[in-house]
Amino acid sequence: MKELFQPDLFSKKTPSYVEVNSKEIEGIRDLITRHYICDPNLQSVLRIGALEINSNNYKIITGKSNYLLKHFRSNSYPNFFKTQIEVSQRINEAKTIFPRFVLSKNNKTIVTHDSSYWILMEHIDGVYVGGDNINFKSLGKKIGSLFNLLTDYKKSNLPDSIMINCFDSFHDSFTRLHKASTHLEDYFPKSETSNLRNNIEVISSSYREINQYIHTIASLQTAPCHIDLHPHNILNSYNDTSYFLDVESIQVGYPAVAVAFAIYKLSREYIAASKKSENTNLKIEYDVREFANCILDRIESIKINLSMLRVCALFEVLRRLFIITDLNIIEKKTAWNKVLGIQLAAIKEIPIIFKGF
Numbered sequence: 001m002k003e004l005f006q007p008d009l010f011s012k013k014t015p016s017y018v019e020v021n022s023k024e025i026e027g028i029r030d031l032i033t034r035h036y037i038c039d040p041n042l043q044s045v046l047r048i049g050a051l052e053i054n055s056n057n058y059k060i061i062t063g064k065s066n067y068l069l070k071h072f073r074s075n076s077y078p079n080f081f082k083t084q085i086e087v088s089q090r091i092n093e094a095k096t097i098f099p100r101f102v103l104s105k106n107n108k109t110i111v112t113h114d115s116s117y118w119i120l121m122e123h124i125d126g127v128y129v130g131g132d133n134i135n136f137k138s139l140g141k142k143i144g145s146l147f148n149l150l151t152d153y154k155k156s157n158l159p160d161s162i163m164i165n166c167f168d169s170f171h172d173s174f175t176r177l178h179k180a181s182t183h184l185e186d187y188f189p190k191s192e193t194s195n196l197r198n199n200i201e202v203i204s205s206s207y208r209e210i211n212q213y214i215h216t217i218a219s220l221q222t223a224p225c226h227i228d229l230h231p232h233n234i235l236n237s238y239n240d241t242s243y244f245l246d247v248e249s250i251q252v253g254y255p256a257v258a259v260a261f262a263i264y265k266l267s268r269e270y271i272a273a274s275k276k277s278e279n280t281n282l283k284i285e286y287d288v289r290e291f292a293n294c295i296l297d298r299i300e301s302i303k304i305n306l307s308m309l310r311v312c313a314l315f316e317v318l319r320r321l322f323i324i325t326d327l328n329i330i331e332k333k334t335a336w337n338k339v340l341g342i343q344l345a346a347i348k349e350i351p352i353i354f355k356g357f
């Protein structure tokens, strides 16, 4: 227990900003003035030093308002992306949940510039959710409303999350890792091998357990959800509103899995920050349960079985772990290894988080 719930990459509470060079600033100025009617009096541009590898976001500081300019790398589904933005803004008509997007001069939410896609939105000044300042009740209500509002949207306009229909590859990835486990050093950098080796047993037993539930998971109801509600995808503004980020994560998935993952990620952050893991077990169970109930009470149209949440969270973490191990084993790609330890810890933390369910 002691080595669990340690602060990790997601425990950092404030976004970091990196200065950009004058050539890059000129490029951004050109983009902003060409496509948007916003204050061209661009004072400075900072790049968000987010942990996520695909992040390429800029904070645009003008005389009046600040904006967030997002470079959208994946060119594969701009049409879906348009819907994801639309859905987020329609939800805002009912409740302020996502940052507001800024339309271009041509009334577009996405602009093409230098053959890639960009979006501009209001910049939210604030800190990431979590830590001991987390208000489980109000956050739970907000997440519940988000999922409830999302179920109203047509599935066909949104991309399917890869969590759906991943079951064959789930099995293949485990087999691959299991085979590789006798000579891990052939596949993984030295820095990861001992942590992986020490956890092969717990990965295998968790996999075997989840495997028994695979048909149950596969038959869960699907709906539009936010599939990645980790602490760095929720910003608490200084005027006390929580904003959800990462509209690309609005996808058709299993709400039970997405909710279970969110409950785990946000609760573990709360424990890590408040060091509650020492001896106040009962309070943790109580808080987490209350958090889950606040979420589930608001999701009207989807029945989520409380006792399945632990299984759903574990499934999602294993799925993420296998993506990382496959990248190493098949492609020798190590870029995501910085979150490998996070998944390994999660496998052991999840049973503790969901003990009271």
Ligand SMILES: Nc1ncnc2c1ncn2[C@@H]1O[C@H](COP(=O)(O)OP(=O)(O)O)[C@@H](O)[C@H]1O
Residues within 6 Å of the ligand: 015, 048, 050, 052, 054, 055, 056, 057, 068, 099, 121, 122, 123, 124, 125, 232, 233, 235, 245, 246, 247
């Ligand atoms: N509207 C916004 N206001 C302030 N910061 C933002 C905004 N949108 C994104 N960010 C910052 O950029 C980071 C990455 O953005 P996000 O949309 O989650 O993209 P990614 O896919 O890279 O995770 C966030 O964690 C946050 O720090």
Ligand SMILES: [Mg+2]
Residues within 6 Å of the ligand: 052, 232, 233, 245, 246
């Ligand atoms: Mg993000």
